[in-house]
Amino acid sequence: MEHEHFSYDNKIVKYFGYATILWGVVGMLVGLLIALQLAFPVFNLGLEYTSFGRLRPLHTNATIFAFVGNAIFCGVYYSLQRLLKTRMFNDTLSWIHFWGWQLIIVAAAITLVMGFSTSKEYAELEWPIDIAITIIWVVFGWNMIGTILKRRVKHMYVAIWFYIATFITVAVLHVVNSFELPVTLWKSYSLYAGVQDALVEWWYGHNAVAFFLTTPYLGLMYYFLPKAANRPIYSYRLSILHFWALIFLYIWAGPHHLLYQSLPDWAQTLGVIFSVMLIAPSWGGMVNGLLTLRGAWDKVRDSALLKFMVVAITGYGMSTFEGPLLSLKNVNAISHFTDWTIAHVHIGVLAWNGFLTFAMFYWLFPKMFKTKLFSEKLANIHFWLGTLGILFYAVPLYWAAITQSLMWKEFTPDGYLAYPNFLETVTQLMPMYYTRIFGGALYFVGALLFVYNILKTAASGVFQANEEASAPALEKLPKKRIFGEKVGPWLERKPVLFTFWVLVAILIGGIVEIVPMYLIKSNIPTIESVKPYTPLELEGRDIYIAEGCVECHSQMVRPFRSETERYGEYSKAGEFVYDHPFLWGSRRAGPDLARTGVVTGKMYKIDSWHYNHMINPQGMNAQSIMPPYPWLAEKDVDLEVTPVKIRVMQTLGVPYPEGYDEICVAVLMEQATEISENLKASGIEIEPQKELVALIAYLQRLGRDISESSEHAAKMPEKLELGLPMPLPTDAAALASAKELHVKHCFACHGMSGEGNPIGPNLTDNYYLSGGEPEDIYTLIAEGNILKGMQSWKQQLSEEQMVGLTSYVMSLEGTNPPNAKAPQGEQYDR
């Protein structure tokens, strides 16, 4: 038969390869920085552009879409041409794809640190970039399908199926999840609200893992593993089963990210069932990969790249075993909102994606440069550094997760939370966080050796931009099935029809889950008292989004006693109907904020507390890991955009009255002035137009919709007179332990020596706001005075401790510490 001569395009593969290396280093470096920030807040560097809330999305986007993304394209462009025995469909499309993707990455990096973010995890990029991604993704798909159509082989190998599924599913996920209404060039509101937004986002988020981090890499595994081991895949039949079962099941599993949250039970159940079933195809794939090396394990001993492959495939097996486990409701109740999730994804990304990328490059670069790997020894060192890095990263985080979760859930024998102060549960994790940094650093050093090794290999060889090949031309295939041809092989030579059926398979799950959520009204019971945000609160919410507060703070109280005791009433689906986008969060590095505005609640703090806490969190709690946000007190809310925001919200169905956009600025200023005056009374000068005022307004709104009546009760507090339950202790030991309590709980508002600060009054003078009798002081400590900002301590401290504190406060009288605050209240002489 006539042989056609053609050449494979290696140049595009090389470029995607170098881009992978560059963005990999950047992404890991940012990861290392944010790991440092979680242990040492000083690494937030005091700049808005480098604070954790902005860098964490940068890290995830850089590693997923820049590092892994470029590695996918690198591997796909190499293997696709060879599996189909043809050059890429169109070189121009290849280069548009390459440069377009790099430009998107640069735009993403700039906008994320600028604070332009939708806050939806792994989909943080704003609408102009979303459109650019769609265009470039279509260019990629067009180029790929075009290549498949002009192939010189009859049937498509299984790796190509995985590439097709990746292209079509990511396109669907990205487009559906990114429906948003623009406000300005870099600001938009999600088309979906609350529960629906959450469901769409996690349908997307989960399948971003499935179809960006998993299926393309499975395709790469099915090509590069047989290549590197020089033997066919263990079972091609198993790979067919693996493919269809995996893409069919994966798409249903999204709701397992929302277990015990405000999602109807049927949707949660669907998520759990399909997540558990996912283990079957996933392990089928792992077994298929590992058994490919049967009888060739001696090669693994001698080859660093096969070692990388083995650990990568094992990592795939680990994460896909852990995934279903974490989807069980009782396990999820412990693991969710903790570092377990972080450890889980890093097993996936560091082992599966990272190691498979390294293996692929160690094989690919010597091939493309017609040379040997520069140093097999360095590659082996890299392997061990990487493997140890993964262990030192993940194991401490599992430990941290279980520790923190148990601390959140522990009760004293009296029925109070054992650790009512959230910060205690964070401080406990620090040793684990230090170890995590060490693990990350090991992995990073290994990656640097990899870069050096690859560059040296490239320098020592001769690059062949176009690799010559030849193959017989493909005979013209009949469209219809040939007599005796099975449906499968027929479908495997009909790429467009094949793509269509992949689309059908992945749409079933999405439609069954998402459509009923829209149509069936009983899924989201309406709550009469839930009202749209005021213009100031809306602006505050947008600052919350821009600063990435959701990266560390959830707004979702699950219906567990340990959570309702700590935060307040559990969250209801109907509370979120005006939330475009939803802000439930997925990890609590700080406490949940869903109930911060409930005046009688445990989370309530007065405006001046929020002000001081935002400006200097470590000044209030030395061990706090919250980044400081001083710039919020300096930047102004852009009042010209506020009316546009109101109009966009009206378009989305938020019931602001007709013409509200015309008066919204006046309404905003009125509320802002009130807060600013309120702060002034505490000695804090801030203009009403500052961002911090809006943020405080938003925080004080959270949870208030469903607590109106309790707020009413707070305004008319019952005058309580408690008697002392025991005599006042006067011995030094009792005073010393009371002082410890003061330093732990009271200093944030009353100063280390009781000198007072802008929040709380001076305790060292003989002026009292609520009476100076021991009984008065005891009552105030026990019951608090919510409206003035004094919290009630009877839930957290024993009677003995509170009596001790009473005695301690009295002992402070006349100590005259430096920087004492001016007296407040009435003089009282003992």
Next chain:
Amino acid sequence: MRIVIHYLESAEGIAIWPIIGLVIFFSFFLSLIYYIYHLDKGFVKDMADAPQDDGIEKNENLNNNTDL
């Protein structure tokens, strides 16, 4: 379409969804197993060998090289 939407809006016993999902998947899964079990051996072998056969000259057998 309106009838369908009306039916969905008033659907009771929403637990039917997981069951529908499971039934769809299992019938799909079983037919898949039946299908791969009955696949032609030669076809499977050809497909499994695809990664090794990339048409690059040095990999070609001698016959092809003499054509050049």
